[in-house]
Amino acid sequence: MEKVKFSKTPRTRISFFFLFLMNFFRHVEVFFLGGEECLCCGKNSGIIPVCKICLQKLFVADGDRRCSVCGKTLVSEIELCSSCRSQKILFSVDSSFSLFSYRLWKKNLLFAWKTEEKRVLSPVFASFAFKKIAEISQSWNSKGLILPVVPVPPRPGKIRQKGWDQIDELCFYLRNLYGIEILPFLRRLTRFQQKKLNRLHRLEQIKNAFVLRPQKEIQKLLKSLPETVILLDDVMTTGSTLEACAFELKKAGIKNVIALTLFIVD
Ligand SMILES: [Zn+2]
Ligand SMILES: [Zn+2]
Structure with missing residues (x-):
């Protein structure tokens, strides 16, 4: 498969930074308040409400x-x-x-x-x-x-x-x-x-x-x-x-x- 070209405009870089920050704070929040429960198996699943195993079952x-x-x-x-x-x-x-x-x-x-x-x-x-x-x-x-x-x-x-x-x-x-x-x-x-x-x-x-x-x-x-x-x-x-x-x-x-x-x- 041909490689996908990424458009690296300045705006993209700012968005990446914003996404990184958002993700970082989400991880901090999860660390202190506990993560989400997996909607499928009920186990703790971190920042999104599906665990890695159940994600594959999707x-x-x-x-x-x-x-x-x-x-x-x-x-x-x-x-x-x-x-x-x-x-x-x-x-x-x-x-x-x-x-x-x-x-x-x-x-x-x-x-x-x-x-x-x-x-x-x-x-x-x-x-x-x-x-x-x-x-x-x-x-x-x-x-x-x-x-x-x-x-x-x-x-x-x-x-x-x-x-x-x-x-x-x-x-x-x-x-x-x-x-x-x-x-x-x-x-x-x-x-x-x-x-x-x-x-x-x-x-x-x-x-x-x-x-x-x-x-x-x-x-x-x-x-x-x-x-x-x-x-x-x-x-x-x-x-x-x-x-x-x-x-x-x-x-x-x-x-x-x-x-x-x-x-x-x-
Ligand atoms: Zn699960
Ligand atoms: Zn049909």
Whole structure:
């Protein structure tokens, strides 16, 4: 694999220093007040709420047979899962990858990160995401360069309530620790609760929720659109969010959209 080039701008160095300080204080805090409890086995696990052993159990098992479209586990089906077969949702997404299954204690992990705001998990997730991004880039970019990442934008109002956006923070680490190009091409328009809607309703509602940012803003970011991008989100449920985003990206002229999420509900 070709080596990844790190962008060492002055800003990156400042961020590294900031990260180092943050980490240092976290270790001091853990030393005096005791560390986190592992969400899986309950043992003391230091600064993040998962111990090193359970961290390895996080990953979607490689041996599992997975749907070639959405990436969900196949039970008895061949190649396509039953939902992709009966009402296919992912048309604009060329391929979809997820790091962890959203099951058992892993649900608590997502809760700890998003809701309890255990932000120490962000760099951990970013390191896993980076490995996957490098892997995807190997097969989708003939030049072996690392593909740029387009983040799925959060619901309006969400940041104001909570003060931070998880995907944005992941992107911060991806850019500053691994030199990945982040392209915030998309904007989210409407505000609605997705959870209570069923699969089809959700797709219907979310279809019009994303738009590409104005051409001028995009041109400020780069001269020409990339051929292939990785679309990044935290959880894949039905895939309707990813599809709506990928649809917009393809409409703009991007050829391949590969989706990557941390968790998959399967
Ligand atoms: Zn553990
Ligand atoms: Zn599927």
